[in-house]
Amino acid sequence: MTKHDIEDFIKKDSFQGIMLIFATIAALILQNSPLTTYYTGFLNTPVEIRIGALQIAKPLLLWVNDGLMAIFFLVVGLEIKREVMEGHLSSISQAMLPGIAAIGGMVVPALIFVAFNYNDEFGMKGWAIPTATDIAFALGILSLLGNRVPVSLKIFLMALAIIDDLGAIIIIALFYTEQLSTLSISVAAAALVILFIMNRMNVARKAAYMIVGVILWVSVLKSGVHATLAGVALAFFIPLRIKDKHNENLSIAHQLEHDLHYWVAFLILPLFAFVNAGVDLRGISAGGMSESVPLGIMAGLFFGKQIGVFGFSWIAVKLKAAKLPKGSTWLQLYGVALLTGIGFTMSLFVNTLAYDDTELFAYADKLAILLGSLFSGVAGYIVLKIASR
8 A cells, every 4th residue: 555545545535524514513413403303213213125035124323333333343354454454463573563552442441440330230331432532523624734743643543553453343243233133144055155155266257246235234243243254254255356368467356345435434334424423412411421331432432442552552662572553653643543533423333333322322422432532632632742742
């Protein structure tokens, strides 16, 4: 990936961050105005697909969270595969610092959340909420500083966020899976075997992978495993490099990632933010925000992320297990560590899994995500602005 590619990627994610902000503001306005009935009606719009005995009937909110977000995780999976096989995570030396930092950025926020909620069995389900990082917002804020932030630090944040996404995928698979359906799991396994055979036979048609991918998604949706994981599994079986009939190099994974990037950036994620960020501020009190779950989320995002990312990075560099990003300073690295506390879309997504969209916390959990992300973004920008001088 060249410097131009990196800057182009960051510009796209900067605009994506702006769209996420507008989608969030629109959701907040609609939820807290006389238009709230239209907003909730939109979220609860019934959508049904039936083919014979097979029926999928969900409100629009769940079609976004279970369906469209599977496409988002497909793109995430393609990014992870590309970076691991030929990108910034393709060697141990390149992956060491962002890998160690990402581990710290997941472990410390989770421990802080647990410290607030260890005596609340239901609240403990949300321990993974503050472990996430929203790469679009984080890179968007970095882009506001232009060339005053070294490219190596932007690469560090990109790699860290990708490893963070991989961690989120593992967490969802291990801890947010319901009771399994043997029949559906069997169909999903058969789909994975077919994808493996297609990969080994160098099948070069994207449509073929998408058809099997849809079957995989439906079976995973019905299995009890969260449906978004089907997107990740599909990504890992799509060939990165194959030869076409003219014996020329072809990358189905690159093509698909390029085709889907704009749909994910400018439709799927803003729509996800719009349907999930509608916090009813009228029902939230200071007492509600001081409960253990909101406090654990805010403290985990703002304090846990910066302590984990910066602390683990500092230890790794001091032990000479990794090197500080070229041309960067410790203060700049600390500013980036603050930015990793912007959980937003990924934190909201994990929140919907943890609490099944229950209103037990009267939106205080979602507001805590927004506030923790806001504090982290503002603090990170200020520190990086000072460091750039």
